[in-house]
Amino acid sequence: MVNTNSPTDASTAAAPVIGRDMGPFGRAFRFVSGVCGLILLYFRLPWDEGAAAYLGMMAVYLVLIAGAYIAVFGLLRERILGRVSPWIPAGLFQAPILIYPFGLGTGPLHDALALYTAGSLLVNTFSGYAGLEVAALPSLVWRRRYPIYSPFNGVDLAERSMREGLAAHSGTARLPWIGATLVTAFVFCAFWLIDYIAFMPFLQENGVGPALRLPGPVAVVLLASAALVAWDARARRDRGQGVAALVLVLLTPAFAVDMVPEVLWIAVIAGGLGVAVFTGVRALVRRAGSAHA
Incomplete structure (x- = not known):
């Protein structure tokens, strides 16, 4: 995908950049997807006698997830996010969804991540940021819109x-x-x-x-x-x-x-890993060449 790693503070550049800027169809698409995700989550949550404890744990996990994404985004925003391919942070930030296929974690953790992701799609919608959905809130907090590829x-x-x-x-x-x-x-x-x-x-x-x-x-x-x-x-x-x-x-x-969402999630993670490995190997080769020069 054609991209630029230049961030924007409050508005997008004149030329739309994939992974950063969205059009009206992409905005509407994310809004419907986010709303559907929240509705599906509502019906999946337990609303019986043990709901209070479950929702309490879910709220704790939600705060931890949001805090972790905001913190990592803040640490990487100047030294890495603006300098590397959008594939690399996309793979990094998208990797936590692997808890689903591998069955890692508990129900409250799974649902907290689902809530954060669905809610982030609404943040994408109203902020106009087309980067990876889980990076939407950190992008808003740090006021930096880096191109970060997303399934959307x-x-x-x-x-x-x-x-x-x-x-x-x-x-x-x-x-x-x-x-x-x-x-x-x-x-x-x-x-x-x-x-x-x-x-x-x-x-x-x-x-x-x-x-x-x-x-x-x-x-x-x-x-x-x-x-x-x-x-x-x-x-x-x-x-x-x-x-x-x-x-x-x-x-x-x-x-x-x-299998479109699943295929695109895998593509983002695999693409990020592949580009990171390629970038690392290329850097090592260049260092070795400089050392022998």
């Missing part, structure tokens, strides 16, 4: 690509871009947001939830948008459009098998 940047990249395509064409040449924009928005909403909504317990009980979900193969229509973006990237020699086309192609099978 797939939405931002698709939105920016469609906006650039529409802006670069006029007349009848815009018609394919209008169609691609509608198709792209449809796939992202139907196979990401609607999936969140369909899991609501009150919709599951009456059978509405399962009925909302579309067959996975329908997501293949996203390849038409990817092809148009790829053609535009080649015609205008636009690297950003090329990256957007590749991301749309890679997301299509993830949409088809209903």
Whole structure:
């Protein structure tokens, strides 16, 4: 992804940066995702006689999680966050979600992290910061908006690509871009947001939830948008459009098998680890070369 590591204090730069700046679709997408996350969490929490102790532990963990993210962000903000690839802090800050697949920690810890993440999406929404959701609150506290990649940047990249395509064409040449924009928005909403909504317990009980979900193969229509973006990237020699086309192609099978959030979380963590290792090895090689010079 094309990026700049320059932070902004209170406003974004003129040119939107993936991992830092968001458009209206990305803002609405995060808002709906955050609200759905909070609703799902509400139905998952125990509200029986032992609720007070459970919620008390959850509140303690929530404070600790928020404090840890704010502290780490503050320690790294000048010396690292503004100097390294956005992949590295993304992998670092996203790594705690591994407690879910590995079954680490207790229920209150899991739900506190879920609450912090869902709430952070709302902070993203109202602050306009498009970086990793768990970095939204620290970014607000320290007044620094560093590019930090997020699973939701797939939405931002698709939105920016469609906006650039529409802006670069006029007349009848815009018609394919209008169609691609509608198709792209449809796939992202139907196979990401609607999936969140369909899991609501009150919709599951009456059978509405399962009925909302579309067959996975329908997501293949996203390849038409990817092809148009790829053609535009080649015609205008636009690297950003090329990256957007590749991301749309890679997301299509993830949409088809209903694993987009999971795939993107893994991609952020793996990307951060990979870039960190590559950066470290390259630094060691350069030092060795300088020592022998």
